[in-house]
Structures are given as C-alpha cells and as structure tokens.
Amino acid sequence: MQHRTPLIAGNWKMYKTSSEAMETAAQLIKRVADADTIDIMIAPPYTALESVAAVIKDSCVSLGAQDLFWETEGAYTGQISAEMLVAAGCRYVIIGHSERRQYFGETDETVNKKIKAALRVDLKPVVCVGETEAEREAGQTFSVLDKQVRMGLDKYFIDDLTSLVIAYEPVWAIGTGKTATEEQAQEAHQYIRSLVEELYGNTLSDSIRILYGGSVKPENITGLMARPDIDGALVGGASLDAESFSKIVKFR
Ligand code: PEP
Numbered sequence: 484m485q486h487r488t489p490l491i492a493g494n495w496k497m498y499k500t501s502s503e504a505m506e507t508a509a510q511l512i513k514r515v516a517d518a519d520t521i522d523i524m525i526a527p528p529y530t531a532l533e534s535v536a537a538v539i540k541d542s543c544v545s546l547g548a549q550d551l552f553w554e555t556e557g558a559y560t561g562q563i564s565a566e567m568l569v570a571a572g573c574r575y576v577i578i579g580h581s582e583r584r585q586y587f588g589e590t591d592e593t594v595n596k597k598i599k600a601a602l603r604v605d606l607k608p609v610v611c612v613g614e615t616e617a618e619r620e621a622g623q624t625f626s627v628l629d630k631q632v633r634m635g636l637d638k639y640f641i642d643d644l645t646s647l648v649i650a651y652e653p654v655w656a657i658g659t660g661k662t663a664t665e666e667q668a669q670e671a672h673q674y675i676r677s678l679v680e681e682l683y684g685n686t687l688s689d690s691i692r693i694l695y696g697g698s699v700k701p702e703n704i705t706g707l708m709a710r711p712d713i714d715g716a717l718v719g720g721a722s723l724d725a726e727s728f729s730k731i732v733k734f735r
Pocket of ligand 1: 494656658659660697698699717718719
C-alpha cells in the first residue's frame, strides 16, 4: 500500500569483522544514495555497530542491532541494553529472530520484555514471527502466528506500538534457498494484519509495516513487494553483499 514506506532491512548475523562491515557499509551507501522513497536498515554484529554508525552517518541507511537485553544495566555478563544500542547509533533492533528462538531460548515472553525495553528508548523493534516446516505441514501456521503476535505484543497500548515493525519469517525459508510463494507470504501477512486490527484497531493495522523474510534475493523481491500486505523485507544472506542488497533495495 502506498501510505506505508517500504523498509528493506539486512541482518548480517555473525558475519563480518568491524573492518569488513565498514567496507560493506561504505559500498552500500554509494549504491543506494538515490533510493530516497524507502527506509533501509543494516544490522551488523555488536562489535561493528559503532564503526558502521560512523560510515553511514549522513546517509539514507539506518543502523540496527540483532538483539538486546531488557534491563537497563547490571550484572548480566554478555548482555547489551537498549540504552547502549542507542548510544552506539542504532535506530532499530531485531527481536525474536528464529535463530534466537531456536538456539538461545528466546520465547514470546522474552520477546515481549525486549519490545518494551526497545520502546522505552525509541528504538524501533523489528519483531520476527513465523512457523517451522513441521508446523506448516501440520496446518498450524495461523495458530503459531496468532500465539507469537498475541503474546509478543501483549500488554501494550496502541500509541506504544506505532513504530513497531513485524517480520514474517517462515523458519523453513530462512537460509535454505526456499522462499515462500508470493501467495503464501501474502496470506500470512494478511492474517497478521487482521490480527493487529483485532487487537489494536485499524489505525495501527493500516500503518504497521510487515516485512517478509526468508531467502529474499534480487530475483524474487519485486513479486513479493507487489503484494498488498508486504511492506518490505528482512534479508539475511543476500544482505551481506552490497551489490545484491542494493538490488533488493532498488526492487522497483
Ligand atoms: C534472516 O536471517 O532473517 C533471513 C531471512 O535470512 P535469509 O535471507 O538468509 O533466508
């Protein structure tokens, strides 16, 4: 839909040292300098946040982090707070990525606490939801999305959620080369949007951006973006290379 500015976000996962990340970021900002009707975000590893922030300063690319911890500060070895991310230059934070749910014990309850922590400091949360292959095959896609969205977004008032972004990422499509068909993605996005309407009303459901993630590439982005409820993409593998990511950014 025209009134939602598309967001193309790159999740660099545990790839790139600080200097490699700076190099990719520098190549990217040159290639996307003319992409002014779209929001662009890259999420390098924590160790590269400040160095990449310096490279993309004054460009149209924003910085994001891949996770956060909900406390402000304290004896939590290895954790990073929302306040620290803002100080490092972040404007977005990815929350509840399926790799964190799968390998690091992330639950809908921890996702909920992390969203609250991000909103406390005006970081825009990009909250990931999506079903596994077994859940899809068992016909549970909508019930999984229902639970993740209801519990993840529980206890918020509508005003709190205006900056929230949801990323629909079917787990079976992440890093596998299998992309959901445009129909499968649109159907899931439409379901999520209707659920947001039921929970928070149509002002929020009309304005909230719902990204698709799962093996997005320059070859499949245009078809996905043509669907009415797909407002952008969360890109893993193809965001690591400035040329392929900039082609995705310039999908039109
Ligand atoms: C992701 O990590 O969110 C993702 C969608 O990865 P990929 O694009 O590599 O499937």
